[in-house]
Amino acid sequence: DVKVTQSSRYLVKRTGEKVFLECVQDMDHENMFWYRQDPGLGLRLIYFSYDVKMKEKGDIPEGYSVSREKKERFSLILESASTNQTSMYLCASSPTGTGTQIQPQHFGDGTRLSIL
Amino acid sequence: LAKTTQPISMDSYEGQEVNITCSHNNIATNDYITWYQQFPSQGPRFIIQGYKTKVTNEVASLFIPADRKSSTLSLPRVSLSDTAVYYCLVLNRDDKIIFGKGTRLHILP
Numbered sequence: 001d002v003k004v005t006q007s008s009r010y011l012v013k014r015t016g017e018k019v020f021l022e023c024v025q026d027m028d029h030e031n032m033f034w035y036r037q038d039p040g041l042g043l044r045l046i047y048f049s050y051d052v053k054m055k056e057k058g059d060i061p062e063g064y065s066v067s068r069e070k071k072e073r074f075s076l077i078l079e080s081a082s083t084n085q086t087s088m089y090l091c092a093s094s095p096t097g098t099g100t101q102i103q104p105q106h107f108g109d110g111t112r113l114s115i116l
Numbered sequence: 117l118a119k120t121t122q123p124i125s126m127d128s129y130e131g132q133e134v135n136i137t138c139s140h141n142n143i144a145t146n147d148y149i150t151w152y153q154q155f156p157s158q159g160p161r162f163i164i165q166g167y168k169t170k171v172t173n174e175v176a177s178l179f180i181p182a183d184r185k186s187s188t189l190s191l192p193r194v195s196l197s198d199t200a201v202y203y204c205l206v207l208n209r210d211d212k213i214i215f216g217k218g219t220r221l222h223i224l225p
Contacts, residue, residue: 004159033213043160043215058212090159102148102207107159 003027004108006091012114019078021111023091030096032074033105034058034066036087043090049074050096081115088112119143119206125220134191136219138204141185146208149180149187152215154201160215163202164189199223 007022025032033048035058045058047066055066063085067075074093078085089112092105121139128134140149148167152160164171166178166187177190191198201218 040217042217045212045214088157092159102150102165102211102213104150104162104165105160105213107161109158112157 004091004093004106006089006108006111008111009109010112010114012116013078013081014116015082017078017081019081019113019115021076021078021089021091021113023074023076023108024072025074025091025093025106026072027093027095027106028071029093029106030071031094031103031105032068033092033094034064034074034076035090035092036060037090037110038087046076083115086113086115119147120204120216122202122204122216122219124217125222127222127224128194129224130195131193134194134198134221134223136189136191136202136204136221137186138189138206139186140204140206143184143206144208146210147206148208149178149184150205150207151176151178151189152203152205154203154218160203194221194223196223196225 003026005024013019034046035043037043044060046064049055049068065077088110090110092107094103094105150165151163153163154160164176164178168180171178179188201220203215203218
């Protein structure tokens with residue numbers, strides 16, 4: 001079974017802090033993703049990565065950055081945390097596959113981040 | 117934008133078969149139909165994926181008519197633990213994965 005592990009289930013930080021969310025997958029997947037999920041808004045893609053040291057902006061990258069130094073690890077960084085970044089953060093990974101078929105994403109259980 | 121329309125919520129009873137229908141009138145030739153399940157405080161989990169006709173796995177079945185403009189996720193003999201939000205997605209490998217609001221399924225004892 002694919003395992004996507006997020007470093008914290010719950011995290012409380014203060015406004016202005018630099019926050020690191022870590023994600024590790026154990027299936028050698030090429031692709032990794034960071035989402036945030038808010039009530040009424042569904043999941044929104046923040047950043048994704050198709051390879052080591054590669055990153056692409058998603059729909060809402062402002063206020064965030066990412067790092068992928070190793071294939072199995074994808075980090076989300078809140079440069080200067082603000083209260084509107086209080087949310088559930090979800091990491092996912094997927095293989096690239098072949099053809100046009102999309103490969104299912106495997107999600108971690110999320111980090112509920114509160115910014116005070 | 118999500119390409120699908122599905123009911124906001126459904127109720128059913130333990131032991132019943134539950135069918136959740138998803139409409140996707142603008143499905144493209146390369147699109148696959150994919151369903152995810154999400155429990156509270158957890159990430160979505162892949163359930164099943166199909167392109168046409170019928171797909172079955174140990175968890176569910178997916179029925180896709182010939183025109184592919186809709187699909188039905190079938191959960192046999194549901195239990196209380198099947199209470200969750202179910203998302204229908206229609207996309208190919210070039211699409212960004214976009215989750216809509218899903219269908220909130222509530223199983224009653």
